[in-house]
Amino acid sequence: MNASVEIIGVRHHSPACARLVAARLRDWRPDRVLIEGPSDFNDRIEELQRPGHVAPVAIFSYYSDSEHTHHCYAPFSDYAPEWIALRVAPEIGAKVQFIDLPYWHEGSRGRAQVVGDADAARRHRARERALAQRLGLDDGDALWDHLFEQALPTDQLAARLATYFDELRAGELGDASDRARETYMAHCIAHARAEGGRVLVVCGGWHRPALLRLAESATAGPADLHLAVPPSIQRQGSFLIPYSDRRLEALGGYGAGVQSPAYYRWLYEHGAEGAAERALRAVVSRLRAGRQSVSTAGLVAATTRMHLLAHLRGHAQPLRVDVLDGLLDAMSSEALSAPPPWQSRGVLSMQDDPVLREALLALTGDTVGRLAPGTPLPPLVADVNELLERHALAGEGTLQLDRQRDAHRPRLETLWRLRVLRIPGFDYRGSSAPQAARQLGADQYPCEEWHLRPGDTRHVALVEAGAYGPTLQAAALRRLRESVADAAQIDDLAELYVTALRAGYDDFGASVLPDLHAAVLHCTEHGPLGRAGLRLFGLLRNRLGPSDSGVLLLPALDAIVNRVLWLLEGLSAPNQPASTDDVVALQLVDRVLGDDAAGGIVTGSLLDTLHRLGGNADLPPSARGATFGVLWRHAPVDAVETPLLAAVKAYAHGEPLGDFLFGLFALARTECARSSQLLGVLDGVVSAMTEQEFLVAAPALRQAFHYFPPRERAQIGMQVAQRHREGDHVDSDWMRLPCSIDDLRRSARLLASIERLRTRFGL
Structure with a gap:
């Protein structure tokens, strides 16, 4: 390599590499500093060098094509070598330049992945694992800390890094993205070299061996560095955004991040000994704040084990893995079902040991x-x-806010557009309605409740949402269009149609209907169809949207109802457990039959189809029960009662009886509660069950009767008791629980506490 060019390979967010870069900049004092970063940000690089920034911050880059908006992040922690280069370069009067491809460039995205590229990545990981195992270490992160994050003289650190990255790359060409990016970076290096003076390059260590080879022979003029945005890219740009430790955390799912960002900040600022002390203090404080018992003896034991492990592993001071392993040995009293997260490089989840999880979150x-x-x-x-x-x-x-009031409508449209963009701090709590509107579905009530809570995350989300457009109206519409293109289920499309109308995009909502209509013919599940139909039916009743929405909605509703019935007629699953999909699909048919606004859908054959379904013994029991529920409400009673009672008797043994009643009660609860004939048949069927049959049927029966509120269940119980005590007065006390209201309250608090624990630990 030319003596005027020096390339330092680094690991992102490494304190050791940050110290090396700072020392080399001050000692060698180059004229130009080239950093692996998006080159389309070069005209605004002084924004990154402003003195008021508090890291972590990130460059947020985006581009939009005809279908989607894509984005990525280039984060800088306060101990990242790239961030240190940006801060130190002005001190020595060096010009700073990013030399990586812009995010919108096809080469930066690495689309052309082939089998050879995947094989190269596997070989790279295998070499790293082999070296870790040779040194008795668990993984690549422990290997890195062992080799580099201990105190080392600058020259020794630089030589060790160079050898490590040479061995890791081992002559591999890299994948398609690597090759495109490294070619461009080599041109940038050649161009800087041609301008004269000293050039220091700070790049990922994986790229260093290739850049040493390519930059030696590369030549470049301005034309080689000019990158034209292709016509397929409609919008592109970059902005700075605040970032956070949580987003940097590799165990949180960020593949290019670092495990335990706070620990490495302490390591950079206070050295290994100071970092270990602060890490232990942070873990214990977090555990105690969460009411986890950490005794003084346990703390002493953890400290002792931490130092013993460090000595055993050849570390002058405990490193991160020594701290965590020491805590694990001292504080975890049970065997683990899997390796700890810092050894497996997985994603931290609620299934991990609670003590280990809290320790990692503290770091x-x-x-x-x-x-x-x-x-x-x-x-x-x-x-x-x-x-x-x-x-x-x-x-x-x-x-x-009331949607029916003109003064409230712009506020609601603004809130729904912010919700489309997923801006935090605008929480939709639900809807309510005056008495006259309560026949609508709850999600169609005109009065909406919103909770507003400003916060720092709102600002960050707004900056990122700027990728979708310059105004709220344009950005939310773009996001909706992309969501429609990605919608996989018809109920998702129906939800997007409703959201578009709520957000004030009547024309766009109308343009979604043809897609929704076409999706009906490809849908093979009656549950999503039923949910989509109920959403559209609610709009028809509520008249939310343009005045001609009824004309637009009726054909789609007609297609959905016919498709639902066609799919139900093709079902053959007489032993299938109760399903809410069955109930939802028949609820749609029930709503359509009972509403004048949907009169254009109802045909003479609809009830005939339902009669056929009711007589089909191969239908899932809950679907058959729901079918009888619809018939009981809309067909002559004489034509329904006899086959209904026969069906109940046919399910006399075992679990299907409860599943059948689950569907029946869901659609015709009131009619069932008033029918002495149905109650008599049910009483006879249950009384004839053996003890074993009743135990099998009881859970499904209990689930079915939950459709009745407590007062109606009590009335049904009184009627059943009266049947078995002819002539005697039945006292309702026999149905009362032998406990006080205080006992019930304590039970409710206990159940709530159990539910919180279940949610907290992902059970």
Whole structure:
């Protein structure tokens, strides 16, 4: 390599590499510093060098093609070597330049993956594992800390890094993305070298061997560095956003992140001994705050084990894995079902040991970055802030907004557009309605409740949402279009149609209907069809949207109802357990039959189809029961009662009886409660059951009778008791629980506590 060019290979977010870069910059004092980063940000690189930033921060890059908006992050922690290079370069008067391909460039995305590329990645991981095993270490992270994060002289660290990355790359060409990026970076190096002066390159260590080879012979003029945005890219750009330790955490799912960001910050600022002390203190504080018992003896034991493990592994001071292994040995009293997360490089989940999980979260940290005042932001941020002020939505509190009031409609449209963009802090709590509107589905009630809660995450989400458009109206519409293209189920499409109308996009909502209509013919499940149909039916009743929405909705509803019945007629699953999909599908038919607004759908053959379904013994019991529920409400009683009672008797043995009643009660609860004939048949069927048959049937029966509120269940119980005590007065006390209201309250609190624990630990 030319003596005027030096390439330092680094690991992202490595304190050791950060110290090496800072020392080399101050000692060698190059004229130019080239950093692996998106080159389309070069014109604004001074934004990153503003003194008011608090890391972690990130470059948020995006581009939009005809179908989707894509985005990525280039994060900088305060101990990242790239961040240190950006901060130190101005001190020595060096010019800074990013040299990686822009995110929108096809080469940066690595689309052209082939089998050879995957094989190369596997070989790279195998070499890393082999070296770790040779040194008696668990994985690549422990290997890195062992080799590099201990205190080393700068020259020794640089030589060791170079050898490590050479051995890791081992002459591999890399994948298609590697080759495209490294070719471009080599051109950038050649161009900087041609301009004269010293050039220091800071890049990922994986790329260093290739850049040493390519830059030696590369030549480049301005034309080689010019990258034209292809016509297929409609919009592209980059912005700075605040980042956080939680987002940097590799165990949180970020593949290019670092495990335990807070620990490595302590390591950079205080050295290995100071980091170990702070790590232990943070873990114990978090455990005690969570009411986990950590005794002084346990703390002493953990400290002792931590130092013993460090000495055994040849570490002058405990490193991260020594701290965690020491805590594991001292505080975990049970055998683990899997290796600890820091050894498996997996994703931290609720299934992990609670003590280990809390320890890792303590080492993750809670630092949130902050941008310097005046940092440019996407236009969307200003547009949304102006709308929030105009509509009095910027504060905190709960709002009750009525869609039927003209003054409230713009506020609701703004809130729904923010919800489409998934901006946090705008929580839809549900709907309510005046008495006249309560026949609608609850999600169609006109009065909506929203809870507003400002926070730092809102600002970050708004900056990222700027990738979809410069205004809230344009950005939310773009997001909706992409969601429609990605919708896999017809009920998802129906939900998007409703959301579009709520957000004020009547024309776009109408354009979704043909897609929804076409999806009906490809849907093979009656449950999603039923949910989609109920959503559209609610719109028809509520008249949410344009005045001609009924004309637009009726053909889609007609197609959905016919498809639901066609699918039900093809079912053959007489032993299938009760399913809410069966209930939902028949609820749609029931709503359509009983509403004048959908009169255009009802044909003379609809009830005939339901009669055929009711007589089909191969139908799933809950679907057959729901079918009889619809018939009982809309067909002559004489034509329904006899086959219904015969069906109940046919399910006299075992679990299917409860599944049948589950569907029946869901659609015709009131009619069933008033029918003495049905009650008599049910009483006879249950009384004739053997003890074993009753035990089998009881759970499904109990589930079915939950459709009745307590008062109606009590009335049914009184009627059954009266049948078995002819002439005697039946006292209702026999149905009362022998416990006080205080006992019931304690039981409710206990159940709530159990549910919180179940949710917390993912059980």
